[in-house]
Amino acid sequence: MDRRxxxxxxxxxxxxxxxxxxxxxxxxxxxxxxxxxxPLTGVVAAGGxxxxxxxNMYWEEHGNEVAGRKVEVIVExxxxxxxxxxxxxxxxxxxxxxxxxFGNLLANTGLAVANYVKGNGMPYFIPIIAADDLTxxxxxxxxxxxxxxxxxxxxRPLADWALKQGYKKVATISQDYTFGHEQCGGFCQTFTEGGxxxxxxxxxxxNTSDFSPYLGQLANLGAxxxxxxxxxxxxxxxxxxxxxxxxKGQIPLIGAMNMTDQSVIRTMGDEVDGVxxxxxxxxxxxxxxxxxxxxxxxxxxxxxxxLYGFSMYSGAMWVDEALKSIKGxxxxxxxxxxxxxxxxxxxxPLGQTVKMDDYGNPIYDVHIRKVVKNKDGKYWNEPIAxxxxxxxxxxxxxVTYMKQPPYSRDFQGIKKS
Amino acid sequence: xxxxxxxxxxPLGSRVPLAGLAVALGALAFAVLPLLVPTYQVSILTEILIxxxxxxxxxVLAGFTGRxxxxxxxxxxxxxxxxxxxxxxxxxxxxxxLLAVAAATLVAAIFGLLAIRTSxxxxxxxxxxxxxxxxxxxxxxxxxxxxxxxxxxxxxPELLAGHLPFYYAVFAVVGIITCVMWRFVRSPFxxxxxxxxxxxxxxxxxxxxxxxxxxxAFTISGFFAGLAGALYAMFNDFVSPSTVALSQSVEGxxxxxxxxxxxxxxxxxxxxxxxGLENFVSQYTERWQSVLGLMFIxxxxxxxxxxxxxxxxxxxxxx
Numbered sequence: 001m002d003r004r005x006x007x008x009x010x011x012x013x014x015x016x017x018x019x020x021x022x023x024x025x026x027x028x029x030x031x032x033x034x035x036x037x038x039p040l041t042g043v044v045a046a047g048g049x050x051x052x053x054x055x056n057m058y059w060e061e062h063g064n065e066v067a068g069r070k071v072e073v074i075v076e077x078x079x080x081x082x083x084x085x086x087x088x089x090x091x092x093x094x095x096x097x098x099x100x101x102f103g104n105l106l107a108n109t110g111l112a113v114a115n116y117v118k119g120n121g122m123p124y125f126i127p128i129i130a131a132d133d134l135t136x137x138x139x140x141x142x143x144x145x146x147x148x149x150x151x152x153x154x155x156r157p158l159a160d161w162a163l164k165q166g167y168k169k170v171a172t173i174s175q176d177y178t179f180g181h182e183q184c185g186g187f188c189q190t191f192t193e194g195g196x197x198x199x200x201x202x203x204x205x206x207n208t209s210d211f212s213p214y215l216g217q218l219a220n221l222g223a224x225x226x227x228x229x230x231x232x233x234x235x236x237x238x239x240x241x242x243x244x245x246x247x248k249g250q251i252p253l254i255g256a257m258n259m260t261d262q263s264v265i266r267t268m269g270d271e272v273d274g275v276x277x278x279x280x281x282x283x284x285x286x287x288x289x290x291x292x293x294x295x296x297x298x299x300x301x302x303x304x305x306x307l308y309g310f311s312m313y314s315g316a317m318w319v320d321e322a323l324k325s326i327k328g329x330x331x332x333x334x335x336x337x338x339x340x341x342x343x344x345x346x347x348x349p350l351g352q353t354v355k356m357d358d359y360g361n362p363i364y365d366v367h368i369r370k371v372v373k374n375k376d377g378k379y380w381n382e383p384i385a386x387x388x389x390x391x392x393x394x395x396x397x398x399v400t401y402m403k404q405p406p407y408s409r410d411f412q413g414i415k416k417s
Numbered sequence: 418x419x420x421x422x423x424x425x426x427x428p429l430g431s432r433v434p435l436a437g438l439a440v441a442l443g444a445l446a447f448a449v450l451p452l453l454v455p456t457y458q459v460s461i462l463t464e465i466l467i468x469x470x471x472x473x474x475x476x477v478l479a480g481f482t483g484r485x486x487x488x489x490x491x492x493x494x495x496x497x498x499x500x501x502x503x504x505x506x507x508x509x510x511x512x513x514x515l516l517a518v519a520a521a522t523l524v525a526a527i528f529g530l531l532a533i534r535t536s537x538x539x540x541x542x543x544x545x546x547x548x549x550x551x552x553x554x555x556x557x558x559x560x561x562x563x564x565x566x567x568x569x570x571x572x573x574p575e576l577l578a579g580h581l582p583f584y585y586a587v588f589a590v591v592g593i594i595t596c597v598m599w600r601f602v603r604s605p606f607x608x609x610x611x612x613x614x615x616x617x618x619x620x621x622x623x624x625x626x627x628x629x630x631x632x633x634a635f636t637i638s639g640f641f642a643g644l645a646g647a648l649y650a651m652f653n654d655f656v657s658p659s660t661v662a663l664s665q666s667v668e669g670x671x672x673x674x675x676x677x678x679x680x681x682x683x684x685x686x687x688x689x690x691x692x693g694l695e696n697f698v699s700q701y702t703e704r705w706q707s708v709l710g711l712m713f714i715x716x717x718x719x720x721x722x723x724x725x726x727x728x729x730x731x732x733x734x735x736x
Contacts, residue, residue, distance in 0.1 A: 040703040041704075041706060077703045077705075081708075082657045082659055083653070083657075083659055086655065087464075089700075090460055091696065094455065094457035095455045095457035095458075107566055108567055108657050111566050111567065112653075115569040115655050116655075119571075169580065177564055178559075340731075408559060408560070410560075
């Protein structure tokens with residue numbers, strides 16, 4: 001919408017005393033409208049921007065259409081605030097008449113929207129929201145994690161890998177909120193059940209600028225390895241201060257995938273070298289599909305793809321495949337959701353087939369990946385080991401697993417030895 | 418920012434027909450509009466009504482008592498938390514609302530005891546700090562409040578599940594609340610509050626118990642904020658720390674100021690302007706917050722007394 005039309009509409013709407021846009025009737029055979037929510041302002045705006053980029057990139061590559069119907073993506077800013085997210089979700093569903101909702105970054109925004117769609121059955125796809133219970137204890141049928149993951153899913157193979165490296169004693173440091181509790185919990189449970197010991201756990205508030213009190217204690221615990229779960233600026237600061245305190249090279253640093261995501265390490269130097277994390281996606285994977293995606297993304301946006309860009313791209317692909325198999329009839333929600341659950345993601349930048357489990361969370365071959373310099377001198381994540389077919393339930397039986405309480409500060413699944 | 422102390426607009430008086438007409442027209446608009454617009458706009462209108470109550474609660478203190486609070490978002494949010502928590506535990510909505518309003522009033526009473534000793538910028542800062550405590554508790558007490566992720570429930574009774582029934586329920590409740598508040602600020606008690614606003618020492622010399630009046634005003638204002646919070650819980654079925662955050666308190670205050678501080682009904686205009694603009698502008702630009710900021714600056718420059726205050730001034734000048 002250009003400025004003139006914008007002004008005209010503003011004036012018209014102001015005159016009418018309403019904030020209305022014309023009510024658009026849903027038309028079968030017309031375009032498929034997708035409501036995309038991402039935090040374009042606020043603390044995680046950079047990630048939100050990459051979400052939108054990745055999502056749009058997919059549809060542009062595929063001519064903005066599926067099964068002969070045009071695809072219209074309507075982007076809304078959730079401002080990283082659950083109340084705003086809820087309001088925007090309402091607008092997309094009730095006014096913009098979308099056939100599905102996509103996106104959100106922070107768990108609290110996703111949970112708010114999930115609670116809203118629970119009531120009206122709108123399909124809601126969450127490639128980024130990792131809150132465990134959305135595909136476990138509090139599963140909602142129409143909320144599906146296409147190309148996403150649960151928080152505790154990937155730290156488990158990492159714990160197994162750490163045990164195989166001979167690490168027996170771990171100390172953890174993590175941001176003190178649910179996403180951190182869940183990732184640490186996944187790690188600690190598998191690690192202690194495999195015979196390892198957790199010497200200490202440190203929880204710090206989001207946006208901690210000085211890690212020295214924690215690092216001092218970490219250094220004196222006598223741990224073989226440190227597991228860190230950090231996002232955004234906290235990740236940058238932790239890795240920098242870990243190196244400054246001389247801990248780097250002394251105690252190996254492993255962690256949750258967000259810590260070495262491109263959105264973090266792209267601006268960093270040698271302090272990130274050699275950090276090991278587990279993830280489904282590794283931009284340094286030699287698989288040809290991965291490399292062609294990385295090249296295409298780099299050409300378009302001038303940087304290596306982050307988790308956000310990759311996940312939204314693959315999520316779009318998943319839904320595209322599902323829609324093709326039902327001839328683009330997104331209005332038949334039951335068939336649509338069933339089709340998404342049945343679809344196997346084959347052509348994604350992962351270079352592997354991804355299936356959905358019965359609870360709406362994908363099963364991945366998980367890479368243990370290490371941060372190294374690529375041939376352009378930029379740091380990226382290269383796979384060093386592989387764990388096939390890792391579901392959100394690891395090796396547990398889903399029903400038994402869901403009987404244990406959700407991870408929290410107080411419950412980390414640590415096995416007493 | 419203290420309330421406009423000098424020429425207090427003569428309590429309605431000669432303008433009664435005009436003011437009464439404006440109020441009636443406003444009420445009529447809120448009654449009829451939802452029938453004409455699609456459901457999403459109905460939910461926006463619902464939100465406007467709920468936030469107008471919060472802004473009126475703020476106005477009781479900021480406009481009529483001369484104490485500008487920055488903790489009403491937190492008091493509002495306490496009620497929201499209680500309602501959602503109660504419904505999550507399987508309690509009946511009615512009991513939840515009663516408990517919530519009681520909790521909010523209690524919190525307001527405690528805050529009041531601490532805050533009424535101060536005035537001016539100290540009052541502002543103290544209430545800000547008190548509000549932040551609530552926010553901190555909600556964020557950290559994960560086992561009860563769900564921490565960062567907040568709480569979800571199905572609060573709204575089956576009967577009011579639809580957009581329109583819920584809107585009219587809120588409309589009725591807000592209508593009653595507004596009448597009560599209007600009576601309240603025009604009662605002898607309300608006049609005493611205005612006296613305190615204009616000159617605390619004089620009221621004390623006249624023999625009024627100023628602290629008690631301030632305490633009661635604070636608590637009553639908190640009671641109304643709690644009612645708004647309980648309604649908001651039913652509206653959203655969800656609560657998280659952002660509901661009790663500072664920005665919520667600020668938003669309530671901005672609505673009161675935009676509409677006109679010390680006018681009570683200005684709260685509706687302020688809430689409509691801010692929520693309406695938020696939703697309207699954000700459709701066109703992700704820089705909608707900048708647009709809002711610019712609007713506030715313009716209001717502060719050209720109509721520091723708010724929309725209603727400005728209109729009043731213009732009408733007076735014409736005579």
